[in-house]
Amino acid sequence: MNIHVEPVTIAMATPFRISRGSRTECHVVRVTIEQSGVSAQGECTPYPRYGESVESVITTISQAAHELKGLFNKGETNLVSLREKLQAILPAGAARNAIDCAMWNLQAKLRGKQHSQDLFELPTSIVTAMTVSINTPEAMANQTRNYIEQGAKLLKVKLDGEQVIERVRAVREAAGDAMIVLDANEAWQDLDLEATFAALAPLNITMIEQPLPSNNDSKLKDIPHPIPLCADESCHTRQQLHKLVGKYEMVNIKLDKTGGLTEALLLAEEAKRLKFALMSGCMLGTSLAMRAALPIAVQSKVVDLDGPVLLGQDVEPALVYREGEIIL
Structure with a gap:
């Protein structure tokens, strides 16, 4: 070897x-x-x-x-x-x-x-999120319209702590009926979360990912959230799951956090036992990394494996992304 x-x-x-x-x-x-x-x-x-x-x-x-x-x-x-x-x-x-x-x-x-995905039963296609990067509300709306014109069905909107409602409203107006999830990357610690969640509720948002830093998310238990919350930075392996009960309704499984597919499969099994919905996410990377996560994606309510779309080049053979789906 x-x-x-x-x-x-x-x-x-x-x-x-x-x-x-x-x-x-x-x-x-x-x-x-x-x-x-x-x-x-x-x-x-x-x-x-x-x-x-x-x-x-x-x-x-x-x-x-x-x-x-x-x-x-x-x-x-x-x-x-x-x-x-x-x-x-x-x-x-x-x-x-x-x-x-x-x-x-x-x-x-x-x-x-040919690939590790071939060891599992997978469908012919999987809907994946297309990522809207942080920008002005107008620029984010333009990027959203471009994705919708390409057939996107699910959008993941990156946010910081500024202009949250304005940015999300602009994306929703441009997105039509597409599903939207929000990713705060731990940046909402200075916001009035109860008011923010209430203001976002009419905008038909499917889920909000990691609004608070992982070491300061205990207060989520006490804040009403009409939109489900998803743990990302707060969830790496099975060991964190018991601490997430009552704070989150979903967990984002990324292989770079779990340390590979082996632990990811075990995490998915235990998370479902504890009644968490699953999200399959990724860091930036090529089709090589995305393929490895497909056995988790097929179990997930939300899939965010668009890493290669954001890159200037990919590996061969590359995954095929078409109309908001990964074609397998």
């Missing part, structure tokens, strides 16, 4: 802005695993919000690769068993995600399939 890791920088198609700032490039890390003449890849996106950088993730992956190769050389050649051991070797996060997804991909290829 050989494990190789490399950084990749990809230009954004247009500048991408969320509450934490604007980006013109996407920095990902790719892992390639070779076994028995078969090569497979996994991809992760290090996230500074979680204390990750490209350099730290590469270092972590290199250390784990050494340990995994040692286990393989000692006779531990079963990929499922190695993947289980990986969960103990590394904590949840981007580094484990890249290795875990490469292992899933390798497992599929050793079984004569």
